Amino acid sequence: MNNFIYHNPTELVFGKGQIARLAKLIPADKRIMITFGGGSVKRNGVYEQVIRALEGREVVEFWGIEANPSVETLRRAIALGKERRVDFLLAVGGGSVIDGTKLIAAGLLYEGDAWEIVLKGKAGKTVPLATVLTMSATGSEMNNGAVISRYETKEKYAFYGDYPVFSILDPETLYSLPVRQIACGLSDTFVHVLEQYMTTPGQSRLMDRWAEGILHTVIEIAPRALAEPRDYAVMSEYMLAATLALNDMIRMGVTQDWATHMIGHELTALHGLTHGATLAIVINGTLRVLREQKRGKLLQYGERIWGVTEGTEEERIDRTIEATERFFRSLGLSTRLSEEGIGAETIAEIERRFDALGAKYGEAGNVDGATARRILEACL
Numbered sequence: 196m197n198n199f200i201y202h203n204p205t206e207l208v209f210g211k212g213q214i215a216r217l218a219k220l221i222p223a224d225k226r227i228m229i230t231f232g233g234g235s236v237k238r239n240g241v242y243e244q245v246i247r248a249l250e251g252r253e254v255v256e257f258w259g260i261e262a263n264p265s266v267e268t269l270r271r272a273i274a275l276g277k278e279r280r281v282d283f284l285l286a287v288g289g290g291s292v293i294d295g296t297k298l299i300a301a302g303l304l305y306e307g308d309a310w311e312i313v314l315k316g317k318a319g320k321t322v323p324l325a326t327v328l329t330m331s332a333t334g335s336e337m338n339n340g341a342v343i344s345r346y347e348t349k350e351k352y353a354f355y356g357d358y359p360v361f362s363i364l365d366p367e368t369l370y371s372l373p374v375r376q377i378a379c380g381l382s383d384t385f386v387h388v389l390e391q392y393m394t395t396p397g398q399s400r401l402m403d404r405w406a407e408g409i410l411h412t413v414i415e416i417a418p419r420a421l422a423e424p425r426d427y428a429v430m431s432e433y434m435l436a437a438t439l440a441l442n443d444m445i446r447m448g449v450t451q452d453w454a455t456h457m458i459g460h461e462l463t464a465l466h467g468l469t470h471g472a473t474l475a476i477v478i479n480g481t482l483r484v485l486r487e488q489k490r491g492k493l494l495q496y497g498e499r500i501w502g503v504t505e506g507t508e509e510e511r512i513d514r515t516i517e518a519t520e521r522f523f524r525s526l527g528l529s530t531r532l533s534e535e536g537i538g539a540e541t542i543a544e545i546e547r548r549f550d551a552l553g554a555k556y557g558e559a560g561n562v563d564g565a566t567a568r569r570i571l572e573a574c575l
């Protein structure tokens with residue numbers, strides 16, 4: 196195992212009715228700004244629960260953080276927060292609202308333009324932030340990452356801010372999610388695990404088993420989560436699986452990859468494709484093109500997750516990659532770029548962007564422009 200420091204300060208408050216605890220969780224002297232997306236929380240009762248819990252408190256509302264949050268919108272939130280001298284942020288929404296709020300948290304204490312924080316990759320001082328999660332996928336409720344878009348240039352990059360002080364996870368908030376969002380959330384969860392697992396084998400049995408536990412859980416619950424999104428037990432498992440997939444827990448002392456995510460972000464930036472939907476396509480190309488490098492882990496994953504034990508190593512790897520692609524299709528997601536009308540032009544643009552950035556992504560630092568092109572061509 197490599198050396199590591201594990202410090203995840205987010206307090207997880209899980210279960211039915213827990214939004215009512217907000218008043219106790221946020222210190223009484225705070226000037227709170229609550230951030231929202233487009234309004235689903237007004238239709239599913241979450242907004243009402245939040246406002247009732249914070250009755251009598253000084254609160255500013257900011258609405259309109261879009262899916263794939265844009266710096267253009269977040270600049271307006273930062274200006275409002277500065278004007279109202281906000282010193283606590285409560286994000287109510289999915290990964291997009293939470294990520295956007297992480298940039299607001301940094302922007303409130305920054306003199307320059309917020310996009311500079313994104314380009315630096317790391318925030319300086321931040322205002323404390325907490326979350327009420329309404330869409331499970333990103334793990335943003337219990338990590339310090341955030342992904343921000345700049346619409347005018349069609350760019351999308353990650354930066355590191357601070358961890359939420361607390362996050363409330365009430366599985367009932369997920370009941371109103373459209374089936375496609377649940378599918379994308381399950382896909383995102385699955386690929387988060389693979390980014391931290393599909394690397395050099397033999398680094399940690401413990402990390403492998405935790406990762407495999409999440410993969411098995413997602414595979415088992417996926418059909419029911421899609422068919423019965425109001426089943427509390429199933430949505431509880433989905434919600435917690437998504438959080439545990441990206442809260443630093445399964446990456447202690449092991450190497451990581453993230454090349455699939457970097458390519459996926461480009462597809463979102465250029466085509467607006469939902470994050471989890473990009474991953475369901477790109478991961479298949481990554482596994483095909485990097486199969487030599489990932490041979491040991493592919494064989495382990497095939498055997499332990501998909502029960503692939505018969506045949507030569509090449510046959511087992513083929514069947515394992517096919518099983519993975521079938522899983523994403525079972526979620527109702529595309530696994531080919533052509534199904535989304537994406538082709539050679541986009542591939543060339545992503546290669547050009549990676550080359551311009553001097554990209555060297557992935558565990559081995561070998562996913563540059565040319566490799567990204569091969570990965571994307573392998574999922575045409």
Ligand SMILES: NC(=O)c1ccc[n+]([C@@H]2O[C@H](COP(=O)([O-])OP(=O)(O)OC[C@H]3O[C@@H](n4cnc5c(N)ncnc54)[C@H](O)[C@@H]3O)[C@@H](O)[C@H]2O)c1
Nearest residue numbers: 235262263289290291329330332333335340341342371372
């Ligand atoms: N911070 C991280 O670690 C991390 C990791 C992966 C991805 N991301 C980023 O997070 C963003 C995606 O976040 P997401 O997948 O959570 O989705 P999201 O927050 O973009 O939400 C997806 C859609 O679902 C709607 N929605 C949310 N909750 C709802 C509910 N309860 N009922 C009905 N509709 C609801 C939203 O309004 C939105 O239209 C992307 O920008 C992605 O790049 C961040």
